[in-house]
Amino acid sequence: MTDFGFTLSRSSTLDLQKVDEGRFEQLCRLEKGAAVCIGCGSCSATCPAGSLSGMSVRKILLAVRRGQDIHRMLQCCMLCGKCTMVCPRGINTRHLILSICSIYD
């Protein structure tokens, strides 16, 4: 490739029309609660793994929604259920996490 002395970086804009929503739809079929998250952050704040590893259910769910890769975000979930306890929308976050684990390859 010819070196022009600069590179073209990919646009950092999130083009909603191009977002792959397939996984999110698949997730909603397994766990209906996925659709009602309001992103309040309770789950991430209470997460025992959060302060050490940055584990955040809110971010993972948002990433699934936006069709982004989540493989490295779930490394530390202990399924302890604190996030389920605090979720104001009553989302079964443990089932959500297990469902996410099962739909990615």
Add this chain to the structure above:
Amino acid sequence: MTERFTTGFHPFVIPFLAGMVFVLGVCLIKAVIAVRELDGTDRKKWFLSLLHPNLIVKNTIDIILDCLIHVRLWKRNRLLGFMHSSIAFGWFMIILLGHLQVLMFFPERLGTFYYPIFFDYFIEGGQHTWISRIMDGFLILVLAGISLAIIKRFWSRIFGMRRTTRPTLYNLIGLYSLWAIFPLRFLAEQCARAGDLSVSLWWAYSIALCIFMVVLPFGRYLHIPAEMLLITFRNAGVGITRPHKGMARVQADSCPNCGVCIDACPMNADPANLKDSTVYLTRQFRRGNRERVREISDKCLLCGKCTSVCQVGVDGPRLRILARAARKYNIAPDFSDAGTATVVRAENKVLYFSGCMTALTPKTGRSVESILKKAGIDYEWMDRDGGLCCGRPLHTAGRLKEASQLVRRNEELIIGSGAAVLLVSCPICYREFKENYRLPGIRVVHYADYFCELMDKGLLCFEKSDACYVFHDPCELGRGCGIYETPRKLISKAAGIAEAPKNREESICCGGSLGSLSLDFSRREKITRASLENLYGSKADAIATACPLCLATFSRYSDRPVKDLAQIIDEQTEKI
């Protein structure tokens, strides 16, 4: 007493013999499969147990008590107990005495197998022996049991069963043939004794036996031979280690489909969950319906009540955990080198592990701390600022490998702290510590037991309040770890205590259990309310429990105050 026919044979014995060969063959094959499926060490243990004299005696006694006399069923429901033991024990005695009779009077016919079954046809005047008279008594007993069974089939409520299973086609065929066997035998015998040697009744009798034996391996009646194998497995210390295989298969086959677990299951406060009790799990296991097994397994709260009421000891929660473990996930966490923010040192002290959930019920942790201070105990709080999870939630979710990674990591931290005692307030953690941790030299104790000891040593000075509490036994503490008495002892020292209609082993899950994977928050309310109703059934004006999850769940809907046991003790003790 003479033989009627020199041949000693009639074609009507053929259905019986064919059924017998069939059922023995199938059961043998099933047993061999189950034994082959065991882990190597378990299989070895089992073989050795069959040679061990003590275990041989124990197996025999257990089989007599459980399979024939149905002692456990008697304890639960006398009418059902009588019905089952009259049929099983009566039938067994008829077979045993029948063979004895042939052995005594016609030993050369013993090899035919069918002689004792059709004795009165082949032998003239057989009814006059003392053995025959006893056998007739047992036959009457069996007939009484059968009549009860017929009444129960159409009117189960008089047996105290609100809900029961709907039988499948195989079970119906088995049931009706079982009902037919004994009246037919009775009639055939009476006719033969009166000199009427027409064979139609004997044919019918033999065919009924044949049908029963042919459908036996495909329906609920498989539990009769399976339970015998189960007893030997259990006595040998064989556990459920593989989903659908080995011990899991034998347990599923041992389920008699009696449906006692349906009424016991706390989820059935909501009729939508009626088909998710353990009896349906074992049924779907046998049918190989993986999809339903998955649904039933995921939904269960793992409260263990079905096991506590089960007559054969089917371990519903364990079967489900392994069914969950059979699932493949493409993303797996890895805790082999998970760290914590702080490493606690507690040389020879008490190390207090409060668990994740207690961070959301801070009164409990503070109360435990305050009580320890009052009693002058030197302690460190391991996870005051958060820590690793105990591993139980991963374990119950079936992620066994990841759970054991967490367990190993926590073991290092706890052993590394140098503590002498690990004090636990959350029963969910406590059960995991008890069952899956190896902490040599460290005593693992739940605070109910520990504070009771402190009380007995005179280190806690109680002042009794006027309040009256009903203690809700948390599933993991009671059924899970067998701690029932120390919490009650502590409460009775601190305040009045009353009992709910269902308590101890029969306590009703609060509905907040982490055991269920798929049960939505909105679908748990009915379960919680049903559990609360049971507690309201006592004369107490407040509710006590010893689990952060029960506490949070009850507080949500309860009209009465809900407190953790530690809080009550703390409120009613003073520094000496």
Add this chain to the structure above:
Amino acid sequence: MNGNIVIIGGGIAGMEAAKALLALGHTPILVEASRTLGGHVASWHKLFPDMSSAKNLTARLQSEISGANIFTDTRVISLNRLVDGYSLKLSNGIVINASALLFATGFNLFDAAKKEEYGYGVYDRVITNSDLEAWFSGKEDRRVPKVPESIGFVHCVGSRDLKACNGQCSKVCCATAIKQAIEMKERFPYAKVYCFYMDLRLFGKKYEDFYVNAQRDYGIQFIRGRVSEVGETFDGRLQLKAEDTLSGKPLKVCLDLLVLMSGIVRNRSIEELSDMAGLETDSDGFLRSADNEYAVIESNRPGIYYAGACTGPKTVPETVAEARSAALAIHSYLESL
């Protein structure tokens, strides 16, 4: 029937309705369970967005309804439906036959102790919005430190929270939090004040200005993240955990005072009464209006009307407007008999 009108509840809704009915020539009977009139507003210090005194409002209303028959410290203990009206028995023994009833029974504040993770009743430095208002009005409260260095406000305590059995927005807490944060900042100019919110719902007239003032003139920090739990540090300060969702990082902060914005939940003490009257309850637990667009003040029973927070969270101006329109509706109803 005799044309009697009974107003149940002597908060601003009941009082405003009584005032309007007096002006229309009726003599309403006002029944209030507590000893004084004014309801929740009477215990409030200032109202938003104009920061006018709440006490002045209730005192003025009280002076304007002296012509009505007022029973304080009185409950309705039974209510019977008659062919053309209602028969009520009061706890003071009086029996009233009424042609029309107005439910102005208001609301309860959510019991913050139910959210144990926020530490109300556990830690010394946690109070609720109503505790703070009482303190503003001069009531002693040892939980409020002399000179707090940092103060936190938690929005949505017991509202928009299925775990607290109330999924609905309480509507007024966002503006109340801003108001209280400003009042605290005025008292303690050097204190850091944080508001932890999920969504800021500042829908009313001039509320947005209020918000801007709080940010610009008072330096109040708004952090988008719901508080998950509160702990205590070794030196007895509060430690709060939330996620700063805008930066995507878990956040913790040490505080000297935490104020929980308890939400508005249904008044449970009127359940029996509304059952006796045959009134329906809506899915949010409040009384069900005939419809929620055009007939909020009408019930499913003839002659029974609603005003104020008995049908759901309301602001002061909304409550007052409903009270007036309910008075007019009752007037027309009695005319039509």
